[in-house]
Amino acid sequence: MAKKGASISGFPEWLPQERVVEQRVIDTLRRVFELHGFLGIETRAVETGASLLKKGETSKEIYLLSRLQEFGQDDAPVESHLGLHFDLTVPLSRYVVENSGGLVFPFKRWQIQKVWRGERPQEGRYREFTQADIDIVGDGTLPEHYEVDAPLVMVEALEELRTLGLPAAVIHANSRKLSEGFYRGIGITDVDPVLREIDKLDKITADQVSRLLQQDAGCTAGQAEACLRLAQVTASTADGLRGSCASLCEEYGIEHGSDPYALMQQGVDTLAMIIDRASKIRPGAVVADLRIARGLDYYTGSVYETFLDGAEHLGSICSGGRYDNLASQGNRTYPGVGLSIGVSRLVSYLLHTVSASPSRISPACVLVAVWDEDSRMVSDRIAAALRSRGISCDVSPNSAKIGKQIKYADRLGIPYVWFPAEPGDADPVPGHDQIKNIITGEQEDADVSSWAPAPDYARQDITAGN
């Protein structure tokens, strides 16, 4: 039915052997999230236009849906249409409000799903991709310790992915309160535009950012210089962070008793706590980096970005922060803190830069050979017996010459070929069946009730190619 058609730009698809890598990444993330007691949820792919249009900078890149029957004839406003979600945070906030009576707070949830961005097709931009999110949402209040717990879960998850060839990941943390306090302390009143320009530091030079701060964000040359000085501060210890912030306050004359100073100090305290506790649990995994701004204006406390050693050009592969108003309902507010891993980008890096690949394409560990079609049932029974013991099996598609059957196994990377005892036998004769490891060439007698693959060949291992 289908004719050859080009793939659609921005909608990545993987071959089965590549999908094994993606699936392993997803399984690993889920396992770590569940080890930490996060509850899995899945939300519908669509939200109302009204709900999608409410939020931050990406909200302009939305796919709206129309039923075929109504296509082009529907004058309803965009807000009342359905659109595909562009992240997992908008759905989470709606889900929490809709189900608040049925949830236990603090609500710790993980969610791994596709998201869509209705961008113009262009090289290297995904329009469909998978995100893996964790968030902890409180009812009214949310203890500060979650601001270090959440990034540490992500560090642990990313650490597990190093067996697939992922470089070490370091989370760079900042605090909105710290930056905002400092900006106000040096006389800036409109803070959001400054954060948006500072957020560009990983894409353009400090000089260019300085110009933008003066042209578009209302800064004087001196304020721009001060903002860039703050953005240069990094620290891997709480004391280092406190020291750097204290000198900057002194240098720029931010007075101890002032409101901006108090706000900044709140941020310094939280960030120092994060660095301190993280360094005790996983030294080097989380650093303070006051350049981190996160363009989205809904963050209100800690913000995080994550970079891979030697692959900083990828940009942040895991970002997030604290938002004191994730959702609200009447007088009730739901503060949250969470991070999101860009799974598709990570998988693309593993496949194309690290050349991660599975030891075999097929999940099957064994191919059961078939002597002739009349005895296929014998081979089926052997396969069923092995499967009942948890050993994944395929049965030869045909009863071609054994060399061809072995070739089929070889092309799928299936390490073992099982030879039933004698053609035409109703049941395999224990001890007379044989199994051959087609990688090592070893062949031996085998019994369906006791044979097991050697540990090296038991599962689909994934290894980096370089």
Add this chain to the structure above:
Amino acid sequence: MAKKGASISGFPEWLPQERVVEQRVIDTLRRVFELHGFLGIETRAVETGASLLKKGETSKEIYLLSRLQEFGQDDAPVESHLGLHFDLTVPLSRYVVENSGGLVFPFKRWQIQKVWRGERPQEGRYREFTQADIDIVGDGTLPEHYEVDAPLVMVEALEELRTLGLPAAVIHANSRKLSEGFYRGIGITDVDPVLREIDKLDKITADQVSRLLQQDAGCTAGQAEACLRLAQVTASTADGLRGSCASLCEEYGIEHGSDPYALMQQGVDTLAMIIDRASKIRPGAVVADLRIARGLDYYTGSVYETFLDGAEHLGSICSGGRYDNLASQGNRTYPGVGLSIGVSRLVSYLLHTVSASPSRISPACVLVAVWDEDSRMVSDRIAAALRSRGISCDVSPNSAKIGKQIKYADRLGIPYVWFPAEPGDADPVPGHDQIKNIITGEQEDADVSSWAPAPDYARQDITAGN
């Protein structure tokens, strides 16, 4: 940010404890598919309008996408728009053609994904739901044994779901060739409309179908009666099937040497093979039922529907068949056979009729208590040690009175609460920590390096409520 908003009709979402059931269903299906050597793939959510509009009866219920910026101003024809896939078969056929050079044939693939149908909102109809598909796709040819292999994999998967409370499933099989041969043998030339009317037998009465056959499908009263007679045939043995078909041929004068007879006999042979082999491997799981028609006109051989004992009103929960032209590319054709489970409908049945529910909402087996915020690190270390041994842990959100911390565990169904040895200790003292099973009330000394949950409390078990 979000305000209370009604859910959107047709887009089901589950609470975390319900999602545990759905996730278990999906995990179980995947495990069985992989035990049988099926390769997992995932395809993008969108196809071109042209590709979506090519196929069977559901093709009218499509969601088309528009970028927000172009909404309402885009005059391109529907065919060049992107739309959400309404099944996993259209994507598979495209995927096979696009990647034919990188696949090993026969290509056995499993795929579990959301699909969307742009239907008018109405009670009880899903517009977003999850399907779980397996297909085996050949390059040019596809051996007949896959027509019994495929349904048997699904039977095994559904059998595994009985531990969650699903009733026994029986696959009802027919052959398009059998029906078509018979229809032609009694003088019907336009077969597709007849199949479409026969397909309605599980929704309307035989009398109503008879009227439709005469009014809309061009049958005489005698032909309509014969079609309904054929549709009444069921058989659980190959001999029974052959006998019934032979009598009907005799009764309606279908001659042995004729083309229609030969076509019908091909169908009888394949169906007899299916019944015969299935009965040897899993007695009673597959029956011949000549009522099964499948409205979609792309099936060319075996067709399957699956009903649950005592829940036949649900309709078929797993359907499929053989299509000799799943895809084509120049002279190359790709025949396939496959089945699709309607996961969302199954999960809804498990949740709402069987009342399946997990033993706990949280994946965590242990909640580590926190004596005071200064000693939170002690609790964190205990949790980390347990997690490193594969035991899922949560740490108390706060250092409230122990009764409140136990209550939090209780609300999430977490069976164990761990009490660190002494407040303020830098490290837990082996043998002085205690663990309490809050369901049984038992409390005992515990050591993070050796303690393990009792088997009954180790994992989230799912049980039926009735």
